[in-house]
Amino acid sequence: MPELPEVETIVRELHPHLVQRTVVSAHVDWAKTIAEPARDIEQFVARIVGRQITDVTRRAKFIVIHLDSAMYLIVHLRMSGRLLLKPRAEDARHLRVQLGFAGGAALYFYNPRKFGRVWLVGDLDPVLGGLGPEPLSTGLTPDVFVEMMRRRRGMLKPLLLNQRFIAGLGNIYVDESLFRAGLGPRRQVNTLTRTDIVRLHSAIRSTLRQALAHHGTSFDHVFVRPQGERGRQQEGLRVYGRHGLPCVRCGSPIERVVVGGRGTHFCPRCQK
């Protein structure tokens, strides 16, 4: 599942290949992929052809491809989306959108489960405006995070998955961050001490930084980098997917339960 580290990896690897490219063709193979302009593929194609890419950036789990004429192509991969620079035969059935560039290069959006979406907009705010802060931003200091948490209640894991509260975490890195912080996924937020919250802040950032250094998690064969390489963070996961295996810290079996409707992995002894 692409989360912040996977999306950031994609952005970094697409950037040098896409900036300064001019779109000369666009094909949409699954119309519902285009969220904006909705139900108007001809309009989408007409607006994007001829545009030159000026930058490729990330906000939360959104990929933002900046175009000239103050337009943006926003991509969200959701569960199973891939952006690849070369077509792959094994993905052919799941090709949803393709962009061709002057000089022959192309960008392919594959999406087996069809949850991913693409927006072509002049204003980022309607799509990205409601998102919470970036977990790795300098502005998100421990003190700011403590203040954010103080105003909340309910279970800890669902709050960390809420993109309006903090943007970019998903199921894998929430479980990993909670393990590093020694906090249970069902812990009530209003029982956390300042020390707990500061430890969680640090755990989230170190979890994401390590995943980023390993180019993301290619655990389930869903995430592949734009040139087909895999990430290595699956080797560094401590609880996610380790249900029944011994905790790396204390040896107790890792448990899997459902919290807020999501599969949740944790060490019942290390996480309180």
Add this chain to the structure above:
DNA sequence: ATCCTATCCTGGCTGC
């Protein structure tokens, strides 16, 4: 405000 469920989808797994 928070929680729960349904929805969108398909590949992959389980059980018979």
Add this chain to the structure above:
DNA sequence: TGCAGCCAGGATAGGA
């Protein structure tokens, strides 16, 4: 081996 049925999972909407 085949097939039906279930489930994961990001995000959001609607109802309790």
